[in-house]
Amino acid sequence: MKRLNEGIALATKKGDNGTRALLEEILTSEEEHIDYLEAQLHQIKELGFANYLAQQIED
Ligand SMILES: [Fe+2]
Numbered sequence: 836m837k838r839l840n841e842g843i844a845l846a847t848k849k850g851d852n853g854t855r856a857l858l859e860e861i862l863t864s865e866e867e868h869i870d871y872l873e874a875q876l877h878q879i880k881e882l883g884f885a886n887y888l889a890q891q892i893e894d
Contacts, residue, residue, distance in 0.1 A: 843862065
């Protein structure tokens, strides 16, 4: 996230709007991955690992 944000800032500074748009797209996608993974970690913490795994098999 840090590197993508730095890249966006640099592209903006250089007036490279194509690169900025590309990096913003990647950043948005990565934010979704992070949200997903944080949700999984929260569930593991709440349910315990065995129950979490059992739930994965059900889905
Ligand atoms: Fe990712």
